[in-house]
Amino acid sequence: MSLSAQDIERIAHLARIRVTPDEVGQVQAKLEGIFKLIDDMQSVNTKGVEPMSHGLDMVLRLRDDVVTESNQREKFQSNAPEAAEGYFLVPKVIE
Amino acid sequence: MSWNTFTTVAETKKALDSKQVSAVELAQHYLSRALSLNKSLNAFITIDSERTISEAQAQDNRRSKGDVAPLLGVPIAHKDIYLIDGWRTTCGSKMLENFIAPYTSTVVQNMANAGMVTLGKLNMDEFAMGSSNETSYFGPVKNPWDLSRVPGGSSGGSAASVAAGLTPASTGTDTGGSIRQPAMFCNLTGLKPTYGICSRYGIIAFASSLDQAGPFAQTAEDCALLLNAMAGFDPHDATSLDRPKEDYTRDLAKPLKGLRIGLPKEFFGEGVASGIAKAVEDALDVYRKLGATTVEVSLPNVKYSVPAYYVVAPAEASSNLSRFDGARFGHRAKEYDDIIDMYKRSRAEGFGAEVKRRILIGTYVLSHGYYDAYYLQAGKLRRLIAEDFKKAYEVCDVVMGPTAPEGAFQFGAKSDDPVKMYLNDIFTICANLTGQPAMSHPCGVDKDTGQFVGMHIIGNYLDEARMLNAAHQYQLATEWHKAHPAL
């Protein structure tokens, strides 16, 4: 497969990573090499194979519906770039 | 106090239990060695002597009150991917340069409960993405055996610190070989347990279905003792295995007679440095002398491990790393136009090149129209690889081969070519894709390069005790693991 510059711009936007126009070419070249490696697996016939994500067959454990957490806002907001009146502040969002 | 800095965990425990040494004395010894050698090795990102000494004091107090926790007072250093309440936790990234963890990971808590004292936070590849520790924002870790070479990665600081005697043991994490490959490069024993044995709660996620915590130490016996402390069911992790506690030291002394070692022909083909192949062959002779038998097996799909891994790991990472958006913690760009620009600049500035690369790969393979061809196909390959192993275990108990196709390399040798770097994990990745336990132990030197060779043992699910038994018996019969660098 080959990745276009537009592909790079599209996925960089989706991933919210700024890629400047002069970086696009380099990123594109590196990713192409990696996809060459990845595309090795495309030839394998996997028809009817059940995909696997965890080795041992796991089932979701269900937690009892009990409140176990208490307010730790001050501690949790100590890492915040910007917070006020209990809110995390971010650049204004316009809907 | 004179203390042999290369004392094993098992011996350290004895010295503490017999009160030949205190936790505070040990902490002081390792802190002073770490502080003096870290300038050249760069193994630690954070050392906080005051905190460590007070922890050590607390463990000594436990002992004086009659507490007999199994590793009371034994020092440990943690990869900087583990959150510890109040400690800076960077994950090797500018993104988290100033992040103070607000809670403690289960594994670290388990080890503290067992009596262990935290010496500090260890350097690593950024977000555990790398095989040489060159992607760390805090600079590369040096291999204590040869400062011009890499220690391996991503748990490079974990390996270098133990090899250099800055700590008796350390924790790492292994997503594609990040414990086993650095263990080989630094001549250590390292274990990645079965997926779900160690809780992932409080470990910064790279690829959730592959990540697993594990120990680094000089010996298999030490790894067993450490795993006893680390492992255990955790209700905070939905993928944690809910099963009774195990004693991983229980089988150490068993003779190896009857052990069937499977040798996949795929692990001994071209691409493996001849010096490494030779060292592994010699080690297998030792195993045979100890009573084990070897049998050739085949894992035909294992060759797709690397491509499958480079779909699954980046895909999961791209999603896991979305939370680093500059909104609630972590790096936020100084200037931006609006919220989207804030995200984009903060992430572009906060992440290094390799991390960004993997996020982009992951975003691409999950994007509309590509899911089936990539993520789904990779998931199916995981199944096929697991089935290959299942078949192999019909005729063998463990699988062995070299940990990596080549030994510790020079800085910069692969850093410009990600594909070359990725291929260094060709033998280790399959165990992450299947969730099986795997470990590496020292087994000699590549005569051509002078670099250490690791024996890679892959076991069936939950078969850690048997693997540790094999490695321990090998270590009783050999001296490789007793070599230490002169620093």
Next chain:
Amino acid sequence: MSQWEIVIGLETHVQLTTASKIFSGSSTAFGAAPNTQASVVDLAMPGALPVMNKGAAERAVKFGLAIGAKINQRSIFARKNYFYPDLPKGYQISQYETPIVEGGGLTITLDDGTTKFIELTRAHLEEDAGKSVHDQFDNASGVDLNRAGTPLLEIVTEPVMRSGKEAIAYAKALHGLVRYLDICDGNMQEGSFRCDVNVSVRPMGQKEFGTRREIKNLNSFKFMQQAIDYEVRWQIEQIEDGKKIVQATVLFNPDTGETRAMRTKEDAMDYRYFPDPDLPPLVVTDAMLAKIKNEMPELPEAKCARYTSEFKLSEYDARLLSQDRATSEYFEAAVAAKADPKLVANWMLGELSAALNREEKSIEESPVSAHQLAGVIARIGDATISNKIAKTVFEALWSGEAKSADEVIEAKGLKQISDVGAIEKIVDEVLAKSAAQIADYKSGKEKALMSIVGMVMKASAGKANPAQVNEIIKKKLS
């Protein structure tokens, strides 16, 4: 209008009544100070992991059983990836390919008494997002993650509704059902029950659907009606003007009564769904299924059937009284207090319903309790008061003048006069002043009798027994 067919489908986000969040042990209580109910999991702190709440799974199963749906005993949580300040992980945990509930449906009743079965596509579990405030800070939005992680059941219909009225009836029926099941508190002001309405129009007879626009986050039935009406008119006008409808998400502005397309997100459609590797499959065991089946309350359908057979109510009345839990509980409480079921039904659907509507009150807020209403009805039954006086008594109870019907009757002296002598006395007095009406009556004008009866009733302050009055007058004039 008539050449256009309206097509509507609903997606309803129902907040489940669990004490803790779907993937963390934080409280879900409404109205706490910002970020005081947000744990490391809800804040997406590094290393935090989700752990599934059993209560949320049980409520979803309960809903599925209630609507006759298929319960997927193995369902999968997936990640829906997008960046937004109120979405701390950068993905929402939801169910995508395999939801916990598939199919099923519920019957709605329209104002004209006709019923319609609304088929559901699916219902899946997911987590709610946080909230942003945009007007509290200069040049910044404030993010509050208290709501982040509140369990939601997203209930999706097939596009089977053909009018705004049907959509409202469905929404009300669903609202009633989730409260019946006690899986949602139904508080629409607090956002516990939020509807997204997909609207499209097509020429009558056309098979293909028109392009739809989705009206987001409607949190009152009134707004829903207004928004649909506006949107339908707008779409028809667009098409009639030769313009194309562009698929969009729109917001309803209650102040203007208009809908407006949101700023389009060019990448909105690429959510990069994949199974969440932190959460193994959700398995509903046979034992869990059996337990929930056992604990199911009597559902509206069954109640409706019982009301028609046991209490001989009309199908229409029975459906209205059984549709929501509070109404049915009120009805059953009044009946349990020995009131005649048919009279209770008449009063609830007449006087009580009108009074509640007038003051925009829910039945739980009714100033007249079921027990009080039963008291009023009992006094009609034993002829203590007339139907008309009963309305006065009801009004007095509504305004809180007294605690019981008997108290009102006593205090106001409303007891019906059934004593023949007393009534005859009033009749005589009235007749003495009504020569003209008597003449009319005798010349065959039946109406004149009614007029005389009216005067007698007035003279008795409405307390005379009307039947007796009638009889006595007739006797005296014969």
